[in-house]
Structure formats: structure tokens, C-alpha cells
Amino acid sequence: MLTGYHVAVIGGDARQIEIIRRLNEWNATVYIAGFDQLNESFTEATDLEFESDQVKKLDAIILPVPGTDDLGQIDGIFSNRIITLSEDWLRQTPEHCQVFTGITNSYLTDLMKKVNRTLHPLMDRDDVAIYNSIPTVEGTIMLVIQHTDYTIHGSKMIVLGLGRVGMSLARIFDHIGADVSVGVRSTKAIARVYEMGLTPIDMNQLDEEDLECDILINTVPHLVVDQHVIKQLPSHALIVDLASKPGGTDFDFATKRGIKAILAPGLPGIVAPKTAGRIIADVMCRILKEKVRKENVHE
Structure with missing residues (x-):
């Protein structure tokens, strides 16, 4: 369970739909952006308002598998809205906030170093x-x-x-x-x-x-x-x-x-988005829980 966790899911494809569902099952507080065409389907999720204090609560941010482009823009098939992951916005997140992506690029990697946040390129993981x-x-x-x-x-x-x-x-x-x-x-x-x-x-x-x-x-x-x-x-x-x-x-x-x-x-997201979304969600959950476990051990 992820009770008490605040997680933002920004943009993406059908894999993100399954990730949102899994987060809701695990009782996380979920914020979503880039799903304008599907928002009515996610009654247990809250629209992410980038100018609000929601950002100060985030324990994790989940980006699409492709991450961002070279300008920091996030793509998504369920919205025509352009979302940019900016340095100013990320600096407002708590220091422990972790960012999950499928793959990274120089923009995203450099940005995470600037704001001193942990980046997890999940497709680099063997599992x-x-x-x-x-x-x-x-x-x-x-x-x-x-x-x-x-x-x-x-x-x-x-x-x-x-x-x-x-x-x-x-x-x-x-x-x-x-x-x-x-x-x-x-x-x-x-x-x-x-x-x-x-x-x-x-x-x-x-x-x-x-x-x-x-x-x-x-x-x-x-x-x-x-x-x-x-x-x-x-x-x-x-x-x-x-x-x-x-x-x-x-x-x-x-x-x-x-x-x-x-x-x-990206065949998994095309032929089996439900399975691919579960894979990402399960691994992300383990990473979040492992961080909390280690913090509790050191207290």
C-alpha cells in the first residue's frame, strides 16, 4: 500500500492509465496532468494544478516512458496541451521527491542534477x-x-x-x-x-x-x-x-x-499496455517502499 504518498502522473500513453489505476488501488493520492480527454474516467484522481501548493506534497512524479524531449516538453496521446517540466517547478517539490521515467536524455538528466532530485530511468533496470x-x-x-x-x-x-x-x-x-x-x-x-x-x-x-x-x-x-x-x-x-x-x-x-x-x-506500450503499465507501477512501488524502509532503519 502507498497510503500517505502523493504521486503525480504527467502525460503518456495507455500504460499510464494502468499505472494510475494501480496507484489508486494502493491508496496513494494521485494527481494527473495530460489526460484531458479521459479525466472523467479517473474519479479517484485529482487534476494537477501546476501553480498550486500540490507540488509541495509530491513524493514522486511519473513521466511517460519516453520522458521529455530536448526542450523538456512532455508528450501524451490523451491531450493536446503542452506540458513542460521546468526547473522552477521542480525546485518546489520536497527534497525527497523522486522522478520516474522510462528513458532519459541530456535535458532531463541535467535538470535532475540542477534541482538535486533522484531520477529513475526504469528502462535501464534489468528487471x-x-x-x-x-x-x-x-x-x-x-x-x-x-x-x-x-x-x-x-x-x-x-x-x-x-x-x-x-x-x-x-x-x-x-x-x-x-x-x-x-x-x-x-x-x-x-x-x-x-x-x-x-x-x-x-x-x-x-x-x-x-x-x-x-x-x-x-x-x-x-x-x-x-x-x-x-x-x-x-x-x-x-x-x-x-x-x-x-x-x-x-x-x-x-x-x-x-x-x-x-x-x-516501444512495443510493450502498443501490444500490451496493461501489462507494461503494471510492470512500471510494480517496480516504482518497490523503489518507493525501499526508500522508506532504509530511512526507517537509519532513524
């Missing part, structure tokens, strides 16, 4: 990323089925990256029956791919690797699916890039080759 890999894999399967005219079973597939998402992708597509190769850089990762019964590809020597496949899935957040890689793909191949914008694919060259390439970051 959140691993939980999120479940709806990410399901969403990827959906995209592959929608955009191909052949079965996953028996297809030759390459997954680039063996991180928290890449490992789940490789394992599940192998179970479905695809012939999976995994692009990695370290000898440790090569050994792990071998142990999984899959075929390792050394990304340090891509020029020497056979990269022809039916489906290529990229999880690496910098350009790796370049012209050399795309030239090896057959015309029927599908590229699904799961890296954050702008992705790791040369989309212009893929278009010139007539190869379908899809940039699909």
Missing part, C-alpha cells in the same frame, strides 16, 4: 527490461506474421544483439521453429549463443559473415544494419528494428532495395 521483453517478443511475432507470407517455422532468422530483449527473442523464435543466428561482439556472448544451441555471428567481423536470411531483428541502438548487411538480404526479407529511435537500420537503403523495414520501438 524492467526483462519483464518488458515478454510483450516485446509477442509484439515482434505479431509484426512478423503480419508482414510476411511465409511461416516463422523453418525461416532463417538473425537477431542482432543478445541483451535482455535479444536473448528472449532468440529463445522464443527458436522454440517456434525458426533457424536462429545471433549477432554478438564478445567471446562470452558467442559462448552463450553456442550454449543455447543457436548459431553465433561475430559482429566485429560482419564483412566476413553470411548474413542472408528471411527475417532480421535488430536490438542494437546504433547503425548496424547498414548497406553491407542489407545487400545480402533477399527481396522477400523483413527487417524489424526494435532499437529506440532512430533505430539501427539504414531505412533509406532498405527502401531502395525494395526490402520491408519496420522501426518498432
Whole structure:
């Protein structure tokens, strides 16, 4: 339970709806902004008035998964209102106020340092990323089925990256029956791919690797699916890039080759926003409770 906690949820997508519901279930006092089109649905939440004393009560602020843009503006699909996270406003929050976001950028990171508030980029956490890999894999399967005219079973597939998402992708597509190769850089990762019964590809020597496949899935957040890689793909191949914008694919060259390439970051919020919202809410709750526990121990 979060009885006595004051939490502001600002902007976002359908994931934030589930977060608000969970906070209400845990008896927190919830303030919302950026949900003008849905406010009537949240009878237990209070509109956040930025010029009021509400800010002085906040124990936590929850931003959308993308955080803010480079000007501090917060996006949301349920309002046309522009909300900017400013230094002056944040300085009015209590010193213990914590700010939660999915990912951060230089503006948000620098702002938190200026106002001396704790920032939690939740997508950097192993637990959140691993939980999120479940709806990410399901969403990827959906995209592959929608955009191909052949079965996953028996297809030759390459997954680039063996991180928290890449490992789940490789394992599940192998179970479905695809012939999976995994692009990695370290000898440790090569050994792990071998142990999984899959075929390792050394990304340090891509020029020497056979990269022809039916489906290529990229999880690496910098350009790796370049012209050399795309030239090896057959015309029927599908590229699904799961890296954050702008992705790791040369989309212009893929278009010139007539190869379908899809940039699909943030799949959990698209295919399973309820589950994705619960993941964020549960982890945030644990962080808040852990802080209180530590403070009580030191008293």
C-alpha cells in the first residue's frame, strides 16, 4: 500500500492509465496532468494544478516512458496541451521527491542534477527490461506474421544483439521453429549463443559473415544494419528494428532495395499496455517502499 504518498502522473500513453489505476488501488493520492480527454474516467484522481501548493506534497512524479524531449516538453496521446517540466517547478517539490521515467536524455538528466532530485530511468533496470521483453517478443511475432507470407517455422532468422530483449527473442523464435543466428561482439556472448544451441555471428567481423536470411531483428541502438548487411538480404526479407529511435537500420537503403523495414520501438506500450503499465507501477512501488524502509532503519 502507498497510503500517505502523493504521486503525480504527467502525460503518456495507455500504460499510464494502468499505472494510475494501480496507484489508486494502493491508496496513494494521485494527481494527473495530460489526460484531458479521459479525466472523467479517473474519479479517484485529482487534476494537477501546476501553480498550486500540490507540488509541495509530491513524493514522486511519473513521466511517460519516453520522458521529455530536448526542450523538456512532455508528450501524451490523451491531450493536446503542452506540458513542460521546468526547473522552477521542480525546485518546489520536497527534497525527497523522486522522478520516474522510462528513458532519459541530456535535458532531463541535467535538470535532475540542477534541482538535486533522484531520477529513475526504469528502462535501464534489468528487471524492467526483462519483464518488458515478454510483450516485446509477442509484439515482434505479431509484426512478423503480419508482414510476411511465409511461416516463422523453418525461416532463417538473425537477431542482432543478445541483451535482455535479444536473448528472449532468440529463445522464443527458436522454440517456434525458426533457424536462429545471433549477432554478438564478445567471446562470452558467442559462448552463450553456442550454449543455447543457436548459431553465433561475430559482429566485429560482419564483412566476413553470411548474413542472408528471411527475417532480421535488430536490438542494437546504433547503425548496424547498414548497406553491407542489407545487400545480402533477399527481396522477400523483413527487417524489424526494435532499437529506440532512430533505430539501427539504414531505412533509406532498405527502401531502395525494395526490402520491408519496420522501426518498432516501444512495443510493450502498443501490444500490451496493461501489462507494461503494471510492470512500471510494480517496480516504482518497490523503489518507493525501499526508500522508506532504509530511512526507517537509519532513524
